[in-house]
Amino acid sequence: MTDSRIERVKSLIKDHPDFPKPGILFRDIFPVLRNPAVFQELLDVMVEQVKAKAPNVELIVGLESRGFLFGPSIALKLNCGFAPVRKKGKLPGEKESVAYALEYGTDIFEVQKEAFKPGQSVVIVDDLLATGGTMKAACELIQKVGANVVECLVVIELTDLKGRDKVTKPCTSLITY
Numbered sequence: 001m002t003d004s005r006i007e008r009v010k011s012l013i014k015d016h017p018d019f020p021k022p023g024i025l026f027r028d029i030f031p032v033l034r035n036p037a038v039f040q041e042l043l044d045v046m047v048e049q050v051k052a053k054a055p056n057v058e059l060i061v062g063l064e065s066r067g068f069l070f071g072p073s074i075a076l077k078l079n080c081g082f083a084p085v086r087k088k089g090k091l092p093g094e095k096e097s098v099a100y101a102l103e104y105g106t107d108i109f110e111v112q113k114e115a116f117k118p119g120q121s122v123v124i125v126d127d128l129l130a131t132g133g134t135m136k137a138a139c140e141l142i143q144k145v146g147a148n149v150v151e152c153l154v155v156i157e158l159t160d161l162k163g164r165d166k167v168t169k170p171c172t173s174l175i176t177y
Contacts, residue, residue: 005041010175012038013156027156027177029127033069042174046070046153047077049172050123054151058120061085061111063138066127070155074125083115085124085138096145100137109137111145118146129154129173132163139169 009032016026033039050057059081062071068084075082088097088108095110116122124138129152139149149169157164157173164171 003045005038005045006174008038009042009045009155013175027128027158029066029155042155043070043073043077045174046074046125046155049153049174050074050078050151053153053170053172054121054123056121057123057150059083059116059122059147061122061124061138061142063124063126063134064090064109067125069127071125074123081115083111085109085111085141096141098137098141098144100133100140102133103131109134109141111141113145116142116145116147120147121150122147123151123153124149124169125153127155129157129163129167129171130161132161132166135163135171136166136168139167 012031012035014028014031016028019026057080060071060075061083062068064086072082088110091110091112094113096113097108097110099106099108122142129135135152142149152167152169152171154173157176159176
């Protein structure tokens, strides 16, 4: 994407070598959030992407935890609802869950069943697509509650990890490394 707004976002992303462990290059988006003008531009681009790729979206879903930074603001701008996908044990009420593989072991995502309607058009939002495990699990979870994932939107994609190969739904990345 050659949008100058995205170039400004990219210029603020900070690299942290060997975090959280040796050999990992962590891409930190928090400097973007500390710059209101650039953060607003990022949100504007994300809203534009959703309007273009999923004009009939009914619900924005944010993945724990950085998807929560973008999802509610996007939902407000699009006049639709927001629902979180959380780790097991963080949500009250009747829930649906799905287990997914991690590098070592498994984890569980949950959603509140009442947040979804059958056939509802959903866009999933997160900050990063790396190995694809969490996005794949989120898509499975949304389908399990009867809604329809029409788009996945991430700020950053680490293409060498081939996470997109695991995601069966359309996926847009604003920045790739």
